[in-house]
Amino acid sequence: MAKLEYDEDGRLLFTEEMKEEYTILAPQMAPYHFDYLIYAMRSEGYKAELLTNDDYELIHEGMKYSHNDICVPAMLVIGQFIDAIKKTEHDVHKVALVIAQTGGGCRASNYIQILRKALKKARLEFVPVISVNPSGFEKNPGFEITPRLFHKLHDALLFGDTMMTLTHQIRPYEKEEGATERLKAEIDKEVEAYFQHRFPLTWGKSIRLCMSIIERFKSIGVEKTPRPKVGIVGEIYVKYSPLGNNRLEQTLEKEGVEVVIPPLYDFFLYSFDSRALDIKRYGGPRRERWILKFLVAYIEFWRENIRKKIRKSGFEAPISYKKLRSLSDGFIDVGTHIGEGWLLAAEMVDLIEHGAPNIVCTQPFGCLPNHIVGKGMLKKLKSHYPQSNIVPIDYDTSASKINQLNRITLMITNAFRNFESGRG
Ligand code: SF4
Incomplete structure (x- = not known):
C-alpha cells in the first residue's frame, strides 16, 4: 500500500x-x-x-x-x-x-x-x-500534464464540442427515434480507441476523426420541422452540468425546441486570453503573455478547420473566438473576467444575432459575478435587441424545481409565440 x-x-x-x-x-x-x-x-x-x-x-x-x-x-x-x-x-x-x-x-x-x-x-x-x-x-x-496528455485533453474538448453542436442540430429532428444516441455510443467507442495512440501530437488524426464524426451525423435521416431555438448560457458548472441545472437540456428538448449551447472550449480560450490581457494592462511576464496568445491562436487554428467542415456539411458552426470577443463591444469591457465575465454577455449577443433570441441564463444562487455579467446585462440587451426573450434562472440546492420550470415554460411559450409570428 x-x-x-x-x-x-x-x-x-x-x-x-x-x-x-x-x-x-x-x-x-x-x-x-x-x-x-x-x-x-x-x-x-x-x-x-x-x-x-x-x-x-x-x-x-x-x-x-x-x-x-x-x-x-x-x-x-x-x-x-x-x-x-x-x-x-x-x-x-x-x-x-x-x-x-x-x-x-x-x-x-x-x-x-x-x-x-x-x-x-x-x-x-x-x-x-x-x-x-x-x-x-x-x-x-x-x-x-505531459505534452501528450495536454494534446489528448485538447482533442477531447474538440471532440466534445463537435458532438454537442451536432447532436443539438440533429436529435430534435431525427426520423428514427434514438438514431442520434446510437451514433453517439458508436463514436464514443471510437474516441476511446483513438486515445490509445502514443504520438506526442496528432494533428491530422484528430481532425480526420472530427471530419468522420461530421459526415456520419450528416447521414442521419431528419425531418426539419422548423422550431424555435433556445440557448443556454451562464456560470460554467450550472450551464453544462445536468446535476447543476436539473437536466435543463432534456427539459428544453422535451418542450419541442432546438437547444443551442456554446462550446466549452470558448471558456478555456477566455481564461487564457484574460490572463494575457491582465499582463498587458497591469504588467507581468511578457513571455507568459506570448505563450498564452500563441495557445489561443493554435487552438483556434484547429477549431477553424472543424468549423469549416461543419458549415460545408450544412450545419451551423459556432463563431470564432475573435468574433465572439468582439461581440462584447458596447456591452461590457473585455477586462471584466471574474466568473464568466464578458464571455457570458458575448454569448448572449451571439445567440440573439444567430437565430436563438430565447435564452436561459443559468446562475448558481449567491454567485455575485455572474449575476452582474448575466442578469445585470439583461436590460441593456433588451433595449438593443427588443426581440430577445431571456429568462435568468437561479439554481440552488434548496430551490423549488417547479418554480424554475414555471419560469422556463413561460419563456418557451413566448418563444413559440414569437416564432409563429416571425419575430424570433
Ligand atoms: S461565485 Fe462561485 S459559482 Fe459564481 S463564478 Fe465564482 S466560483 Fe463560480
Whole structure:
C-alpha cells in the first residue's frame, strides 16, 4: 500500500506509487466532454473514473460538509465526491479525487481547499486531491500534464464540442427515434480507441476523426420541422452540468425546441486570453503573455478547420473566438473576467444575432459575478435587441424545481409565440 506523503505545507501528495494503485474520481460537469477527458487520462496510465451519482443524498452530503454560504457548484461537487467515496466499491484508502482550479479571481480557485476541509470533517483526510490548473500550482509527483496528455485533453474538448453542436442540430429532428444516441455510443467507442495512440501530437488524426464524426451525423435521416431555438448560457458548472441545472437540456428538448449551447472550449480560450490581457494592462511576464496568445491562436487554428467542415456539411458552426470577443463591444469591457465575465454577455449577443433570441441564463444562487455579467446585462440587451426573450434562472440546492420550470415554460411559450409570428 502506498505510503502517505506530504509537502512542506502539509498537503497530501498524489505519489507515483498511487498512480499505480489508486482510482482517481472525477466529477461530472459536461456530459459531452468529460467522458472523453477520462478516456484521455486512462490512456496515459491513470485509473480514472467519472462519477455518475446524482441523487438527493449527494446534495445532503454537500450541505453537511461545506458551509451553507459557499457557491452551489462547490456544494454539489463536494457532495458528489463524498457520496461517491462513501458508496464506492473500491477501497477508500485507494481513491483520489481530481478537481479543476481556474486560477482566476473567483471562489472557484478555492474549491480545492474547501474540498479538503470537507474531507477532513468527513474523516476522509487520507484521500489525496489532485488539482488540474493552467498555472502550474499544486504539483504532485504522480500526476503530470505531459505534452501528450495536454494534446489528448485538447482533442477531447474538440471532440466534445463537435458532438454537442451536432447532436443539438440533429436529435430534435431525427426520423428514427434514438438514431442520434446510437451514433453517439458508436463514436464514443471510437474516441476511446483513438486515445490509445502514443504520438506526442496528432494533428491530422484528430481532425480526420472530427471530419468522420461530421459526415456520419450528416447521414442521419431528419425531418426539419422548423422550431424555435433556445440557448443556454451562464456560470460554467450550472450551464453544462445536468446535476447543476436539473437536466435543463432534456427539459428544453422535451418542450419541442432546438437547444443551442456554446462550446466549452470558448471558456478555456477566455481564461487564457484574460490572463494575457491582465499582463498587458497591469504588467507581468511578457513571455507568459506570448505563450498564452500563441495557445489561443493554435487552438483556434484547429477549431477553424472543424468549423469549416461543419458549415460545408450544412450545419451551423459556432463563431470564432475573435468574433465572439468582439461581440462584447458596447456591452461590457473585455477586462471584466471574474466568473464568466464578458464571455457570458458575448454569448448572449451571439445567440440573439444567430437565430436563438430565447435564452436561459443559468446562475448558481449567491454567485455575485455572474449575476452582474448575466442578469445585470439583461436590460441593456433588451433595449438593443427588443426581440430577445431571456429568462435568468437561479439554481440552488434548496430551490423549488417547479418554480424554475414555471419560469422556463413561460419563456418557451413566448418563444413559440414569437416564432409563429416571425419575430424570433
Ligand atoms: S463564478 Fe459564481 S459559482 Fe463560480 S466560483 Fe465564482 S461565485 Fe462561485
